[in-house]
Amino acid sequence: MSTLATLPTTAPDSEEEAAVRDTAREIAVRCDIDGDHADCWRRLEESGFAELRSADDDGAPLADTTMTAIVVQELASVVCGAPLLGTLLSAELLRLAAVEVEGPMTVLLDExxxxxxxxxxxxxxxxxxxxxxxxxxxxxxxxxxxxxxSQPTQDLTRPSARPSGGPQPLNGSLDKQGRQRFDSFARLMLTADLLGTAGGVLADAVRYAGDRVQFGAPIGKFQAVQHIAARAYSEVEAIRSSLLHGAWSLDAGRDHHEASLVAKAYAGRAGVAVVEAAVQMYGGVAITWEFRAHRHLRRALLDALVLGTPDAAGAELLVAIEAEEA
Known part of the structure; x- marks a missing residue:
């Protein structure tokens, strides 16, 4: 697992998106998952990826949602612990409130x-x-x-922390529309993280199935393994589709609230299922410390909870649909 495995996708990138993905993938390949991720963060800053949602001169973000999701996905494919996602979410919150603050920040969530x-x-x-x-x-x-x-969490590469003092005003506020846009963006970034986490470990498991020989043949030739891989692949592509639709909806100012809820609700379930399928393809070795698969599973399980469980997102989606029909 020294190189980043990938699978073909049903949604090819544009030329610009491919260039961004290649750069993000170079950073991901060099990630030392057992290190402190300082080098990863330095490379993210040097590439400008840590500033993707900072405000341009006209107040718009430097990169659209789709481009930002590509970077998040690539770093998640190796379960990188650099605090990219929290930084992007805080930058989006600050941008929407027209607040400028120096230095990387994250977001404070409910318990x-x-x-x-x-x-x-x-x-x-x-x-x-x-x-x-x-x-x-x-x-x-x-x-x-x-x-x-910072304190360790279920996700071994993504620590948490508690406030150590009282709040400091930032001279900015968020109206209802801004809050909805932030919530949609946040859900889509969690979807991108789940897509990368699930897609990355599935690609590695498929490669492993082609190399692991049992009963005189690679296990990837066994129909049972092929069925597991095929179903998992279809779920990865469904997550990707929901993410791309949600990202387009947010950037185009369309019905991003519902689209982001669909993406997060589906990714929260399917992402975990894909990682579990990859663990099954690996066999018992997948839960040992020598393999990264258990770290992908930890990341997916926690991502599924952050900013809306599948059940919570589904319930909110039903409320939104009923309100439109009333």
């Missing part, structure tokens, strides 16, 4: 990780080095919280 914190308590998610501050809401106003020491 159950289901939404942004609004009372100053909760968990700063994706709080790896060099993140030392989290953005949250106080009503509709943005505040910043200094963070204490």
């Amino acid at each position: 159950d990780l289901g939404a942004l914190s609004t009372d100053g308590t909760g968990v700063a998610w994706d709080a790896g080095h060099p993140v030392a501050t989290a953005v949250a809401l106080d009503g509709d106003r943005l505040v910043a919280h200094a963070l204490g020491a």
Whole structure:
């Protein structure tokens, strides 16, 4: 697993997207999953990927949602621990509120990780080095919280932290439309993280099935293994489709609320199922510390909870549909 395995996709990139993916993939390939990820973060900063959702001169983000999702996906394919996702979410929140703050930040979430914190308590998610501050809401106003020491989580490469002091006002607020746009963007970035996590480990498992010989033949030639791989591949591509539709909807100003809920609800279930299928293809070796598959599973299980479980996203989607039909 020294190189990044990939599978063909039903949604090929544009020329510009392919160039961004290649650069992100170069960073991912060089990731030391057992290291401190400082080198990964340095490369993300040098490439400009840490600033993708910062505001341009006209207030629009430097990169659209689809381009940003590509970078998130590639880093997630190796379960990189650089705090890219938290940084992008905080940057989106700050941009929507027209607030400029120097340095990488993350977001403060409720205890159950289901939404942004609004009372100053909760968990700063994706709080790896060099993140030392989290953005949250106080009503509709943005505040910043200094963070204490990072703590390990279920995801071994994505630590959390607790606020270490009172909130500091950031002189910006978020209206209802801005909050909806942030929520949609956040759900889509979690979907991209699940897509990368699931797609990355599936590609590695497919390669392993072509190399692992049992009963005189590669296990990939056995029909049972082929069926597992085929179903998992179809689920990966379905996650990708829902992500691309949601990203287009957000960038085009269409019905991004419903599209992002569909993407997050589906990815939360299918992403975990794909990783579990990959673990099954690997066999018992997949749950040993020598293999990364268990780390992909940890990442997928936690991603499925952050900013809306599949059940919560599905329930919110039904409410939105009923409101439209009323």
